Amino acid sequence: MNQALICPRFEKAMSIMSQRWTGLVIYQLLTGPKRFCTLESSMGISGRVLSERLKDLEQQGIVKREVYPETPVRIEYSLTDQGMALEPVLREIEKWSQEWLPAE
Amino acid sequence: MNQALICPRFEKAMSIMSQRWTGLVIYQLLTGPKRFCTLESSMGISGRVLSERLKDLEQQGIVKREVYPETPVRIEYSLTDQGMALEPVLREIEKWSQEWLPAE
């Protein structure tokens, strides 16, 4: 009955990364700040969920939201250092997909 | 309107890894073959979903299912080479969680 316990920090990380869309949002932000509508149209995510994810990621300290009061207003989402630190994770997924998944 | 397209293989990999529980199941199998009931009780996953995930992962070629007709029957799930190749992904998530998430 003795189970090897899973480290709570790792479990937390997995719960973040295994939410639908989260990984792709971070991946898109690796190449620089992006606006809401850019993210929305570049992946197939709905505005409802994108808005939810960005709020979560901001609260978690992974994403930063910045408002530029131009006209029309420009709001940019970018990665914090904590968010940037996820790059190796995404790169490893990228590598795996190239090696093991069929093209096309 | 010109969007950088996301590589379909990467998208596929993300859709696998961002399903709830998938990462944790693979993580548990990194330490060797496990039975259904062991997986079920070591993570908080429900039998219904575990059964679904294992079937998916088997079909994807990530997990292998082996039946030992003992009594009671023993069925073991383990990682294929393709599945083992995901280890670096999980290790990077582990590293990130240790560096960036608060203990406790």
Added chain:
DNA sequence: TTATGCTAGTTACTTTATGTAAGTAATTAT
């Protein structure tokens, strides 16, 4: 021989998460 237990699931039903489409608010262009 009926009952109990074990493993590996499945089934029916409930709750939660996500998708869809329309709407809002602020601002500028026509």
Added chain:
DNA sequence: ATAATTACTTACATAAAGTAACTAGCATAA
């Protein structure tokens, strides 16, 4: 005054996940 743009939100529908009870096959216990 109307339309357009950005960044959302809201109400409602569908899909995914959780819960708890159930099944099947076999073995041991009462």
